[in-house]
């Protein structure tokens with residue numbers, strides 16, 4: 001056991017974990033990351049950029065209005081305004097760390113346009129290389145920061161409470177099966193999303209909602225788990241060969257939304273531009289475009305994105321490289337696309353300082369539910385959310401006089417779920433772009449049986465999403481029910497808790513609240 005009353009543990013090495021650790025300096029931070037820094041983080045794959053109202057025609061309140069419209073009644077106005085107002089400062093901070101954002105000839109930041117943004121406000125780097133560039137910058141800064149100790153290759157498996165119920169440390173394991181416990185006066189979960197629970201996903205395959213399971217097993221409330229965003233235009237090319245080379249089935253490479261912002265168009269196999277009559281056309285909200293593509297595919301069509309737009313090679317070098325790796329030339333031929341699980345709007349329920357419902361625990365980034373995204377995330381708002389909350393979380397922890405007790409001993413480590421392939425196929429089929437009661441009930445029954453048998457985080461998180469989706473008898477944002485196609489009159493959040501009795505798989509309580 002590493003004992004230091006002053007230590008702060010941050011779990012996760014994407015934008016959320018790195019920014020929180022840096023914002024906490026000079027307070028001592030142990031950054032615990034399952035993979036080597038820079039690998040297996042969705043942050044490095046972000047193509048579009050970071051939304052910030054920086055244009056002469058733009059204002060943070062306009063950015064907040066677009067955020068609330070996308071959130072379909074479940075985004076919180078105060079949160080949207082506060083995050084939008086923090087965006088220019090977050091970009092300044094990244095510039096100060098040396099992030100080489102793309103600039104216009106006059107030196108101002110170049111601003112891109114994405115779906116459902118009323119203004120050009122997407123700050124980007126090396127065209128569609130934003131995530132990689134930001135991750136490299138933050139990683140360099142974290143490695144150079146004397147107050148941050150990086151522990152790579154350690155997966156957090158349990159949050160450890162003290163006798164008063166305050167989170168006072170974590171237990172982590174490495175690949176060799178060694179276990180380590182770290183005491184901490186504060187634990188920040190920044191473990192990312194859960195697209196890896198689905199067969200068709202744009203996420204790193206390790207993104208399976210482990211932070212949700214850690215928090216829920218420690219008694220924290222999870223919120224709005226049913227809201228998964230499906231990106232409309234993942235490339236239907238059988239995965240990314242470079243990522244496949246590192247083992248396992250590959251995530252699907254993404255054809256960024258910014259391509260549609262710059263004029264790329266969707267067609268079915270009959271050459272019909274099926275988005276032409278839909279309000280917003282190709283720039284309609286993500287869920288609308290994803291369902292339109294899904295309907296085409298369900299009707300037996302294939303769908304392509306015609307991205308033969310001006311300067312694609314220089315403006316979207318990452319997309320061009322991904323296409324070429326699959327023998328496609330997007331400057332000459334359209335790209336086959338289909339929807340894939342991309343982003344989780346739900347997460348650990350947190351307040352304005354990123355605090356979860358159990359003392360001693362904070363959450364940042366995709367694993368958190370802050371109230372920003374509601375039922376649907378506006379493109380390029382997630383890197384921003386992580387950057388904004390990293391600052392507020394650090395300020396909150398720095399200002400807290402905490403005296404945690406000794407963390408209790410860790411439980412025996414749980415094995416990995418042997419049913420991963422089955423779970424991913426179930427989630428695709430029955431908890432995907434279009435859901436209905438019968439499929440959800442069947443999925444819940446099967447996932448419940450798997451969870452009872454293996455008690456693994458993966459099965460429990462998949463079951464929790466399914467239960468929440470079953471209870472939400474309406475369609476809103478990223479959650480579409482074919483049997484309840486309209487939104488309810490009143491928008492309600494949902495809450496999920498795990499009820500864990502030692503020795504028995506936790507039961508899941510999901511309900512809708514005001």
Ligand SMILES: Cc1cc2nc3c(=O)[nH]c(=O)nc-3n(C[C@H](O)[C@H](O)[C@H](O)COP(=O)(O)OP(=O)(O)OC[C@H]3O[C@@H](n4cnc5c(N)ncnc54)[C@H](O)[C@@H]3O)c2cc1C
Pocket residue numbers: 011012013014015016017032033034035039040041042043044045046047048049050051130131154155156157190191192193202203204206207210211254342343364365366367379380381382383384386
């Ligand atoms: C292809 C793609 C394109 C995207 N494009 C954009 C975009 O243009 N703009 C935008 O705003 N958003 C975009 N997003 C979403 C955005 O990238 C993510 O929401 C964001 O990067 C999440 O950051 P994070 O730090 O929360 O998680 P991540 O960056 O995923 O990092 C999670 C970290 O936690 C670690 N981890 C997980 N579990 C454990 C554990 N139990 N113990 C220890 N470590 C653990 C992982 O190894 C990783 O280091 C995109 C996402 C994808 C997949």
